[in-house]
Amino acid sequence: xxxxxxxxxxxxxxxxxxxxxxxxxxxxxxxxxxxxxxxxxxxxxxxxxxxxxxxxxxxxxxxxxxxxxxxxxxxxxxxxxxxxxxxxxxxxxxxxxxxxxxxxxxxxxxxxxxxxxxxxxxxxxxxxxxxxxxxxxxxxxxxxxxxxxxxxxxxxxxxxxxxxxxxxxxxxxxxxxxxxxxxxxxxxxxxxxxxxxxxxxxxxxxxxxxxxxxxxxxxxxxxxxxxxxxxxxxxxxxxxxxxxxxxxxxxxxxxxxxxxxxxxxxxxxxxxxxxxxxxxxxxxxxxxxxxxxxxxxxxxxxxxxxxxxxxxxxxxxxxxxxxxxxxx
Amino acid sequence: xxxxxxxxxxxxxxxxxxxxxxxxxxxxxxxxxxxxxxxxxxxxxxxxxxxxxxxxxxxxxxxxxxxxxxxxxxxxxxxxxxxxxxxxxxxxxxxxxxxxxxxxxxxxxxxxxxxxxxxxxxxxxxxxxxxxxxxxxxxxxxxxxxxxxxxxxxxxxxxxxxxxxxxxxxxxxxxxxxxxxxxxxxxxxxxxxxxxxxxxxxxxxxxxxxxxxxxxxxxxxxxxxxxxxxxxxxxxxxxxxxxxxxxxxxxxxxxxxxxxxxxxxxxxxxxxxxxxxxxxxxxxxxxxxxxxxxxxxxxxxxxxxxxxxxxxxxxxxxxxxxxxxxxx
Numbered sequence: 001x002x003x004x005x006x007x008x009x010x011x012x013x014x015x016x017x018x019x020x021x022x023x024x025x026x027x028x029x030x031x032x033x034x035x036x037x038x039x040x041x042x043x044x045x046x047x048x049x050x051x052x053x054x055x056x057x058x059x060x061x062x063x064x065x066x067x068x069x070x071x072x073x074x075x076x077x078x079x080x081x082x083x084x085x086x087x088x089x090x091x092x093x094x095x096x097x098x099x100x101x102x103x104x105x106x107x108x109x110x111x112x113x114x115x116x117x118x119x120x121x122x123x124x125x126x127x128x129x130x131x132x133x134x135x136x137x138x139x140x141x142x143x144x145x146x147x148x149x150x151x152x153x154x155x156x157x158x159x160x161x162x163x164x165x166x167x168x169x170x171x172x173x174x175x176x177x178x179x180x181x182x183x184x185x186x187x188x189x190x191x192x193x194x195x196x197x198x199x200x201x202x203x204x205x206x207x208x209x210x211x212x213x214x215x216x217x218x219x220x221x222x223x224x225x226x227x228x229x230x231x232x233x234x235x236x237x238x239x240x241x242x243x244x245x246x247x248x249x250x251x252x253x254x255x256x257x258x259x260x261x262x263x264x265x266x267x268x269x270x271x272x273x274x275x276x277x278x279x280x281x282x283x284x285x286x287x288x289x290x291x292x293x294x295x296x297x298x299x300x301x302x303x304x305x306x307x308x309x310x311x312x313x314x315x316x317x318x319x320x321x322x323x324x325x326x327x328x
Numbered sequence: 329x330x331x332x333x334x335x336x337x338x339x340x341x342x343x344x345x346x347x348x349x350x351x352x353x354x355x356x357x358x359x360x361x362x363x364x365x366x367x368x369x370x371x372x373x374x375x376x377x378x379x380x381x382x383x384x385x386x387x388x389x390x391x392x393x394x395x396x397x398x399x400x401x402x403x404x405x406x407x408x409x410x411x412x413x414x415x416x417x418x419x420x421x422x423x424x425x426x427x428x429x430x431x432x433x434x435x436x437x438x439x440x441x442x443x444x445x446x447x448x449x450x451x452x453x454x455x456x457x458x459x460x461x462x463x464x465x466x467x468x469x470x471x472x473x474x475x476x477x478x479x480x481x482x483x484x485x486x487x488x489x490x491x492x493x494x495x496x497x498x499x500x501x502x503x504x505x506x507x508x509x510x511x512x513x514x515x516x517x518x519x520x521x522x523x524x525x526x527x528x529x530x531x532x533x534x535x536x537x538x539x540x541x542x543x544x545x546x547x548x549x550x551x552x553x554x555x556x557x558x559x560x561x562x563x564x565x566x567x568x569x570x571x572x573x574x575x576x577x578x579x580x581x582x583x584x585x586x587x588x589x590x591x592x593x594x595x596x597x598x599x600x601x602x603x604x605x606x607x608x609x610x611x612x613x614x615x616x617x618x619x620x621x622x623x624x625x626x627x628x629x630x631x632x633x634x635x636x637x638x639x640x641x642x643x644x645x646x647x648x649x650x651x652x653x654x655x656x
Contacts, residue, residue: 072617131484132483132484144583146583154585155460155584155585155586156459156460156584156585156586156587156588157585157587157618158585159585159617159618160583160584160585160586161583161585162582162583162585162615162617162618163582163583164615165582165613165614165615166579166582166583167496167575167578167579167613168495168496168497168498169496169497169498169499169509170496170497170571170572170575170613171497177615177616178612179578179612179613179614179615180612180613181497243498244498247495247498250495250507251494251495251579252583254490254491254493254494255472255474255488255489255490255491255494255580255583255584256481256483256484256488256583257482257483257484257485257486257487257488257489257490258483258484258488259484259485260484284506284507284508285493285495285498285507285508286493286507287490287492287493287505287507288505289400289487289490290487290490
């Protein structure tokens with residue numbers, strides 16, 4: 001029999017929501033502004049509105065809702081604390097807050113947004129062929145998740161996978177947590193754009209300089225577009241970014257012995273412009289015994305893996321309940 | 329009822345062997361030269377001799393033997409392949425090789441030596457209070473293990489925990505795998521001694537210069553002895569090493585969300601001379617959300633955790649067999 005669950009991706013700018021079928025994947029999708037500045041009550045109203053809409057569209061019982069959220073998630077996956085970019089939140093029990101608003105009791109499971117994306121990739125995306133892989137999301141920040149034997153590796157308290165804060169140079173530039181040489185200080189959007197602008201200034205004949213004049217900024221997708229057109233500076237910037245990604249992933253492979261990597265987020269659209277140098281670099285940074293079988297691939301489903309993985313939390317919980325009742 | 333198993337720590341220089349009681353720990357210990365240069369047959373004879381001796385001393389049935397070994401261990405924990413420092417080995421099935429020599433069938437489980445030490449610390453050493461911790465062994469090289477929920481985290485193929493090859497500076501000095509900025513290129517014995525010699529040359533009034541003249545080298549325990557006597561250069565060297573250790577562990581904590589660290593190996597004897605700066609540094613390199621509850625402590629049992637953990641592999645296997653028969 002098929003199973004239905006709702007997945008929510010709670011972001012600082014928008015809330016994405018989907019009705020997900022275990023058998024066929026996405027059934028319905030919707031999204032709306034988070035209205036984060038109006039505080040937690042409004043954000044929770046907005047989430048509840050989307051969930052209600054999906055429940056009405058479901059042609060069968062909905063088993064529950066999963067939420068991918070920024071911030072600190074407790075071990076039981078019921079609360080989210082102090083999510084960055086969502087002002088005014090302290091600790092919110094999402095099941096209580098949402099059930100009350102929806103008017104029916106709903107089991108709600110929360111997971112770190114990067115972990116939810118990893119789980120989505122594992123079951124519906126590029127990670128499907130692998131039992132274990134590292135997911136890295138190159139967006140505004142650098143997010144990460146460890147999928148181990150088809151599950152999220154959560155660490156001791158649910159916070160594992162912070163690839164963006166791993167250092168690759170202890171004397172390097174600091175990220176927004178003041179960590180020297182954190183990978184986010186190279187690959188995070190703001191940092192990469194700043195690096196690209198510096199590189200462009202040094203090569204006045206690069207088309208990137210026109211882009212800066214027109215757009216005022218060098219967002220990663222604009223660098224990628226210039227690279228597609230053969231702009232040498234743009235190519236070098238993406239190669240530079242790939243090198244930093246390869247160093248980071250090399251460290252992660254050494255620690256985890258998980259040799260498959262799925263890359264998502266906006267910058268992953270640059271594909272082999274980044275991945276080729278990442279693939280060359282990662283081999284240099286991995287111990288001999290772990291070099292075989294390393295793969296770095298792109299997540300083509302983009303942000304969809306976030307809502308899919310969030311919904312999958314519910315399916316996983318159902319499986320666990322069945323397994324433990326069989327064990328009794 | 330008590331359980332007995334044999335633990336073996338196979339090193340390039342010596343083989344250590346112990347009879348271990350699940351209830352009381354070490355019962356008997358013995359060690360001998362590995363005679364690695366004489367090839368695998370002699371080494372296996374030497375291992376079998378020690379195991380036989382322990383079996384004769386056991387006042388009850390021995391459930392099996394666990395071996396901590398360098399080299400690549402297969403997923404089933406039966407074979408070891410191409411251990412560095414053991415010339416002439418290809419892939420050896422240890423159960424077969426040892427049972428034949430001992431004259432009775434013996435279940436033999438192999439694990440990476442650093443992982444065995446981690447497991448020993450978890451059940452008999454400094455790691456006992458923690459469900460999950462990172463073990464780092466500062467010896468000739470820098471070894472590591474991840475203990476997660478009282479088990480070895482093995483990664484996808486049994487090779488996880490290579491902390492020594494994680495980079496902390498992608499443009500740093502290379503280790504013996506040519507990895508730039510690998511932690512072993514700072515903290516491995518040879519590298520640390522070379523750094524210490526350079527530091528000593530720059531401070532002619534340091535007592536370390538006398539040590540170099542007398543001993544020809546600056547082994548870590550000599551640096552530690554000078555630090556105890558208040559030699560400023562020695563103190564700075566150990567602080568420098570602690571800083572590198574802190575950077576490395578910060579990266580590992582970000583990835584794993586495992587905030588307890590047990591440090592073993594020869595250099596760990598330097599204790600707070602290293603750990604104080606490691607503790608300060610690790611906080612700078614860990615993302616805000618994971619900074620609480622970080623601990624770095626010393627493994628006081630030294631090399632004993634290697635044989636204890638190896639024996640514990642056997643106890644763990646017995647537990648698993650019981651658990652799976654209950655589940656039937």
